[in-house]
Amino acid sequence: MMMKNILIVIGVIFIFGCNQHKTKKMNEANTVNSKAEIAPKIGTVVLVLGEQNPEYSKEQVLELSRAIDPMVDTFDGYYGRKMIFGIENPKLMGDAVYYRDIESFEKATEIELKSETCLKFFATMLPESNLTKMLIGSPVYISPKKQEKVGVVEVALFKAKPEFTKEEITKSAIAINPILKKLDGFISRKLAVTTDGQWMDILYWSSLEKAKSALAVVMKSEVCKTFFEMTDEANSEFIHFDIAIDTEQ
Secondary structure (H helix, E strand, O other): OHHHHHHHHHHHHOOOOOHHHOOOOOOOOOOOOOHHHOOOOOOEEEEEEEEEOOOOOHHHHHHHHHHHHHHHOOOOOEEEEEEEEEOOOOOEEEEEEEEOOHHHHHHHHHHHOOOHHHHHHHOOEOOOOOOOEEEEEEEEEEOOOOOOOOOEEEEEEEEEOOOOOHHHHHHHHHOOHHHHHHOOOEEEEEEEEOOOOEEEEEEEEOOHHHHHHHHHHHOOOHHHHHHHOOEEEEEEEEEEEEEEEEOOO
């Protein structure tokens, strides 16, 4: 019984969450300067990060992860995922998962927690770790996707300084897009925010080298500096990931 409870806790934390984590219905995506560019399908972005259970090798984790795909791929409103492993911190693993709306996510949750296959996969992440995060957000911007293979996922997690509104953050963040689009190796970007003001900036790059080279360019831009000055450094993280499994549509 204890083991079953532990697995359920892991399931709550990892990929699909559970009823205890049901959120309010997400606000409609902010449309400041970006309505035409938001993909019509994706209405909910789920980012799950956690520490790999040392009892499992990476190969075992991937085997158990792939085993759930035939089931989750049939879910209505599920648009796939990118399973990722930290580059700077190899213990860090997770998923960026995309849904049509919050209802699709919640229905998937109910099915997931009844599946033995999924519970086995959830057990590959430690139930309690300071690396653990599960963020459920609504996209405010999704860029058109270039026809190029994604090699690296770059994730910036941040909160805004209290004097700035969601609309101001959105406008400033979107102002960076023309710069990003010109950078070698940039593929696409998803910017989302949770109901409690946690921002997720998820960028796809062709390689780690190009992502790091781009960062040097971005840091010199006055437009980018304006955006960074709106963010709370004490509540910010910047992480690079390798992609292990990619089923995103």
